[in-house]
Amino acid sequence: QKEVEQNSGPLSVPEGAIASLNCTYSDRGSQSFFWYRQYSGKSPELIMFIYSNGDKEDGRFTAQLNKASQYVSLLIRDSQPSDSATYLCAVSGHYQLIWGAGTKLIIKP
Amino acid sequence: DVKVTQSSRYLVKRTGEKVFLECVQDMDHENMFWYRQDPGLGLRLIYFSYDVKMKEKGDIPEGYSVSREKKERFSLILESASTNQTSMYLCASRDPYEQYFGPGTRLTVT
Numbered sequence: 001q002k003e004v005e006q007n008s009g010p011l012s013v014p015e016g017a018i019a020s021l022n023c024t025y026s027d028r029g030s031q032s033f034f035w036y037r038q039y040s041g042k043s044p045e046l047i048m049f050i051y052s053n054g055d056k057e058d059g060r061f062t063a064q065l066n067k068a069s070q071y072v073s074l075l076i077r078d079s080q081p082s083d084s085a086t087y088l089c090a091v092s093g094h095y096q097l098i099w100g101a102g103t104k105l106i107i108k109p
Numbered sequence: 110d111v112k113v114t115q116s117s118r119y120l121v122k123r124t125g126e127k128v129f130l131e132c133v134q135d136m137d138h139e140n141m142f143w144y145r146q147d148p149g150l151g152l153r154l155i156y157f158s159y160d161v162k163m164k165e166k167g168d169i170p171e172g173y174s175v176s177r178e179k180k181e182r183f184s185l186i187l188e189s190a191s192t193n194q195t196s197m198y199l200c201a202s203r204d205p206y207e208q209y210f211g212p213g214t215r216l217t218v219t
Contacts, residue, residue: 034208042212043199046208049206095140099152101149
């Protein structure tokens with residue numbers, strides 16, 4: 001059974017600080033890794049995807065992938081109250097994505 | 110802009126009713142998915158389809174069936190609704206880089 005694990009949180013971070021979200025996965029053959037954000041009552045929306053080991057930056061967001069250790073992380077710099085949401089990690093399967101249960105992030109003003 | 114639409118945002122049905130949830134995507138994607146999402150349980154895959162008339166069971170297919178007669182439309186059917194099927198239902202379609210979600214249908218079975 002392929003699994004994706006995330007700490008459910010809530011993770012509470014002061015406004016302006018760096019939020020660090022982590023995800024581990026079980027299938028060493030996974031090729032693609034995704035971070036989605038889901039606001040309460042809304043659908044998930046893609047923030048970033050990453051395929052290669054190392055860092056990938058997009059504005060305030062940085063995804064980090066370490067295939068040897070089977071983890072992927074998301075850093076949010078200069079956290080804003082609008083970043084408060086549940087963050088879902090997903091890993092590519094054959095046709096579908098394998099989803100973590102999500103980490104609830106709360107940014108305190 | 111990719112668009113995935115679902116037939117209803119909110120639905121209330123009685124136990125034992127047959128329920129149809131419709132999903133339409135406009136980007137010619139081959140892969141489509143139905144999930145349910147419950148607090149603390151994350152996204153759970155019910156069924157997916159990788160082509161017209163092709164379907165595969167996901168993690169929790171019991172009590173559900175699907176239909177995909179046209180590429181753009183993927184329907185989820187609850188044969189006989191039960192109270193434990195009260196949930197948020199999310200449809201999605203996928204290209205190689207991203208999975209796009211519809212707005213969701215919050216189904217309540219009383």
